[in-house]
Amino acid sequence: MDVITTHVNADFDCLGAMVAAKKLYPDALMVFPGSQEKSIRDFFLKTTGYMPALTRLKDIDLSRISRLILVDCRHSSRIGRLAEVLKRPDVEVHIYDHHPESAGDISRSGGEIRECGSTTAILAKILMERGIGVNPVEATTMMLGIYEDTGNLTFPSTTTDDYAAASWLLSNGANLNVVSEFVSQELTAEQVSLLNDLLQSLQTVSVNGVDISIAHASLDYYVGDIAVLAHMLRDMENLEALFIVVGMGERVYIVARSRIPEVDVGAILREIGGGGHATAASATVRDQTVIQVMGRLQQLFPDRINPKRTASDLMSSPVKTLSAGTTIAEARELLTRYNVNSMPVMDERMMIGIISLRIVEKALYHGLGSLRVDEYMHTEFMRAEPDTPLNVIQNYIVGQHRRLVPVFSGQELVGVITRTDLLRYMYAGPQGGSEAVYDLGRETPPVRRREVVHLMNKHLSRRVVDILRDLGRVGDELELPVYAIGGFARDLLLGGKNDDIDISVEGDGILFAETFANRHGCRIKSHAKFGTAVIVFPDKAKIDVASTRLEYYETPGALPTVERSSLKMDLYRRDFTVNTLAVRLNPQNFGLLIDYFGACRDLKDKTIRVLHNLSFVEDPTRVFRAVRFEQRLNFQIARHTENLIRNAVKMGFLDKLGGRRLLNELIIILREREPVRAILRMESLGLLRFIHPDLVLDSENIRILDEVKKVVTWFELLYQQDNVETWVVYFLALTSLVSDDSFWETCTRLSVSEHYRERLIDMRVHGEQVLKVMEQKAARENTVRRSDIFFWLRSLSLEVLLYIMAKTRREDVRKFISLYVTQLRGVSCSVTGDDLKSMGLPPGPRYREVLDVVLKARLNGEVSTHADELLLARQELARK
Template identity: 50%
Template sequence: MEVITTHINADFDCLGGMIAAKKLYPKAEMVFAGSQERSLREFFLHSASYAYAFKRVKDIDLDRVTRLILVDVREPGRIGPFEDVARRSGVEIHIYDHHQDSDEDHLSGVVEVIEPVGSTVTVFSHLFMERGIHPNADEATLMMLGLYEDTGSLMFSSTTVKDFQAAAFLLEHGANLTEVADFLTYEMTPEQVRLLHDLLANRMVLNIHGYDVSVAHASVDQFVGDLAVLTHKLRDMENLRALITVVRMGDRIFMVGRSSLPEVHVGEILSEFGGGGHAFAASATVRDLTLVQVLDRLASVLKRQVNPRLEVRHLMSHPVKTVAPDESIEHVREFLTRYNINAVPVVEGDCVLGLLTRQVVERAAHHGLGDVAAREYMESDFATVEPEDPIDILQDLIVRRNQRFVPVMSEGQLIGAITRTDLLRYMVDRAPRSEGGREPAEETAQTEYKPREVIRLLRNRLPERIQDLLEQIGRCGDELGVKVFVVGGFVRDLLLDLPNLDLDIVVEGDGIAFAEHYARQHQCRVRAHQKFGTAVIVLPDEFKVDVASTRVEFYLEPAALPTVENASIKLDLYRRDFTINTLAISLNGERFGEIHDFFGGLRDLRQKAIRVLHNLSFVEDPTRVFRAVRFEQRLEFHIGKQTEHLIRSAVRMGFLERLGGPRLLSELQHILEEEHPYPAIERLSQLDLLKFLHPSLDLPVDCEDLFDRATRSLNWFDLLYTEESCQRWLVYLLCLVTRLDDDAMQGLCDRLSIPGRYRSLLADERHRAHGVLKGMRRRWRQARRKPRNSDLYVWFEGFSIETLLYLMARIETEDVRRWVSLYVTRLRDEKSWIDGEDLKKMGIPPGPQYKEILRRVLLARLDGKATTREEEIAFVTRRYRSLIT
């Protein structure tokens, strides 16, 4: 008889693996060795798809078993009644597992298929691919359940490329993701909620050989199921790298371990308590010991089992494969594939010039940049380590700076490398501590804010109504069971102590549903945009709050608008432009004020640096070039070395030429709306960006003085309090293009797709203004006396306020500038006393001549020749006597 079985407390990976094994051994009986986890038990209650195929242990004659197929397990102590069968002489054992080897006792089989992947289902999926075996839709769905459960929906750190390939294979064969999601959705019972609360309250941190291991304990009288799920939740809530939960339930002690640190092998640790598992997940059940005894023993086991701190030299790989800076992107792509590596240093002689990752190379190739030299998109802003450095120094480089490949240097020579894969298990979420080695360089250190510090900043720097609003938004998120964050520029400026009340709220869920729920509670209006999953909440006082679902953006080609998909908060922040704009603050309940910094934004705020998140940022969205300059000048920061290199590369490659006019105009308008725009304009010129507005556009020597006079003119106009609106950016744009001829100006309008309402001002009105300017200058040189008021009126009549202020900026002489100010403050609003009705009463027949007559009357009034109603009538009587009947 053939029997397929798995470990006690079976989960979905066990189920999926057993279903897969049945395809390989169609005559075998499927038998669970013990109980199942609650999620699996509930599955059998709601789905009868495979219930008929499983048998109970009592229905099997164990003495007749000749072949034992073990799925997801190798330890004899974890297969219950089948342990004796496995040890019996003459029984053939076949093992399919994904757990790595450990020092504990494990079985050997005549067939062993063991691979270090995320789930046992992955092992079977690849066997199916190799042998041409095709699961049906139901089988694929059950296998996908196991794969998703054990890999955390392909997001656990233990997930491998093979797991993604297995998921694709199962999806091709009809795996139903809706059913997978339904069965993996987990709601806690009241008993589990209370137990989780107790575990949170009783968590302590033991520092073992420099590594933090959290131990949470609790005691309940009745059995509470799914301690493994609660352990997962506790780990995720507290963002822990190593956690062991110890719970007394009745007369037994249950232990569950989870770890992402290779030094903390929870499988080996819990094997000393009679349990087992692998390096990242394990469990044990203890009898005949009290909770206190288990905790005391656990402390000593941890000291013995947790490995001492390693040095870089213990993990580095050598020799290191390298590429030359002039090698093409396509060559580097083939190079990475050939050697099955994910990153490579770019080396010239003995000098490491930069780094290239597979991600950047693949994206560059996707955008048609295969012929471009490696030096164009290599990461030139990177850190190196020395072989004697402690592993801890790498934690900050990989976690905080997202440096996937770290060169190991000794006396100026490249002697090895550490990759992200090598160090994945060492990554931590706090600033590193170094024992016996050099401290991390200052530029890699991280400024951290505790929630209470962020709350204090919110209270000290925000109006009370905004504080209340943020708290209300957080409570709304709690009610809906979704995570809510305030993100982006608001967080950046809060930390920099700059005024900014533009609230950008993101929701890990349905942003529109969230906005509508909030609006119902607080009598607000909502404007929703279904296509993008965004909404605007309009409060009763007309204050607006932007709300969006967390999403990720994909660019199908350079400079194109992005394709949007739902994503996690981390991926949502990754789509943003610069690290300083990727900060988020949690608004939910007890996590209110917790700051999230996935990409080194806090570090760059402290260093006053503008940095993009990846090397193809300006290829995918070239408008970020202009935003980089704007933020640099507004915040008085500096563009990082690598980011400036990428900007110059984007300029050389001509990616900004692909930008549509409206997008380019929008970015230019934002720059010109800054309080002092000239430094940003000058920076654009330094980076050779002005040519993308028009090839003839450059900065004249006196441009800074022109902008300065424009600023003074605008400030002067603001102090008039006329309540007349003025587009400041148009005034500055006129200053920027002041040397362009009419044809070039028309070309710039076409390039930027200037709307009609502005085009006439920038083309026709500007042309006439330049003629008036030339005439005024000639008049001043020849006569050096003030023109008549009527002359000023004729010169400036019909000009917009923007053009008038531009003329004031163009005039260097104060006396001449007063001519324009006189027209703006008094002359342009003058009206004649008489009108058409008066002309009619005087006996002048109605007709087109009325307009000319009244204009002449107004000009006479401006020159003081007719200052009263009677004088105006007399003026008309004298001048137009022949028209009076």
């Protein structure tokens, strides 16, 4: 007798696979070895026409079974009483399964085991290959199995075989309405309550540098389909690895899901009698409490979650060092400049010791600042290699109270690992700050890494993706790590478009740019002093390339001094955490997102946060960038960051900011889509007084700024070809209520060039005068001729026209300006100076007078043809 069976607590994949196996073994009996999930029971109750021919286990004489066909299972502990059959050597066992191999698997004599999203798909492929058809009822039941185990064909474990099987079943009449009804059922009241309990108990811990999320609950009653809740919880909280532990009566149910290779949930749950895939697994435990099961899991985590990190994974490189002849006083200046607590001491290329900030400070206290560091350095230190396991380094740092471990390749110093680096790696949780950079003394979580290739393919054009891949290939050729960084990576995660691609290279960025340009027919502009280059494509598209570097500031507000450094330190010099993401482009790790400083967390929380407390002291322009990013992204400046901004304002650090740098930041803000909100935010932070002390917003300023937004939007909708500097319009509106002298002082403070400064003041004064004349004329007269409007406005730039259009409170004046911009601005007469010359008029100012008379007549509709204009010109010449 042949028997087809599966595991206890069977799901739709079990049912679909059993139905498929019945087509291969038509004389076999289908038997459930135990209970089924609630979704299966509901399916049988609501769709009696889909009930397969099942035999009850108690009606089976186990001694008569000669062949056992197992689907979606291969472990004896999960098939109930049928495990007794396996003890007989004469029983043939065929197994069809998609779970990975584990200890205790049943030996088989037939069947097929391979990686796939569902067992049903494995059997469906066999049916297809053998030409065995299925009817619509069978196809629908099998489709249920595929859809459930692949999450509607969306889980990472889904394969092409699952898609092919689903297509084949659909062609054989599978009813997707039925599939949708039972795979995507609404949650019951009990499930909603349990989900809430799980959310309340959810916590995340860091194990070997990997975030593991655990939720638990205890119930006095049974709730089915808790795997559905695991998927919902994982997606709601965007968790990488999740274990939910639920006690129901005498049993504890565990469901686990993983999105990352470091966590094989199947391997972990097999240790407690369960099983599954690396990405999805479950287990049922008897006679233990929820607390005991959670304790067992936490015992398993350290050994089973092991990225096998070595020194090369954590070390910072290149290393900042001191020469043996450096004085104690010089050492303090260097340690402070690079914001580190310890540095290796070198005798030419040989490391001979380590000097710490603590020793330096004590030596200075005792008046020893002029002595050399090699007089007081530590000369005993561990010599790690790149492949030294981190647990060895941990034992050294913790056991011997050391601050820094140098890493050598042969005799060459290639990196360092600090105590702070190690502690962050070992213990930091997901709610911390950001990753330490060569011992920066910050409370930070370990670096977060995940793949974003799917986002690149979704949001970027095929050409851009191809270029990024080409950049990575050139990096491999030169053995250089290559990254796309900054705003490009940030906007990729936010789902926005950013065509400004910034590339960082750990090595010679100019060599990299030159090599890429030669390969792809581009040209480059390089700046050797800063290690930067711009790749210019034949279609004028550009990519900025830079060597990874660090910056330090000699004085607050000064321009930074630049030195070559690692990616980590390069990102640390940036303004805000949300701009510190990097995407690896080298082929082996293409699309790997690197997040040292919690940028993903801040993007999720919509927060603008600085990396360190002296950020606004070193570069006060970041204050304005904070406002810009806050408004552009619709984020919120973090409370501590806002406090640092207010402190920088109070301490007057922005007074030291160069006018040109301030002007650049202001122009960028005024070119944003929502500059008014940014201006209001600057006002609330006390920033406008650094542009000019008299610059204070009142209700009239705000009204004009709001009107500018409407006017600029109106002009853009005209789709005219004119280029308008909208920042000038907003700048004129922002300063509209200050005196002419104060306006001049504002331009001087902002280092506006003398020529452009004079042009701005002339534009402003002339525009105000014209506006006054128009408003007076409109108030006195009911009608205004088109020619008057033209001659009032023709000498004004578009920027001033839009400004006075926004400033006026008179709707009729606004209509005059609108008429000029849309209709009158392009009007001209057909009579030319050559025509007047042929009439005998000698060159001189009379030419302009006559032509204006003709133009005035055309504007007012008094002439319409060239002949009419010539006649009028002759009459005007004769009259005078």
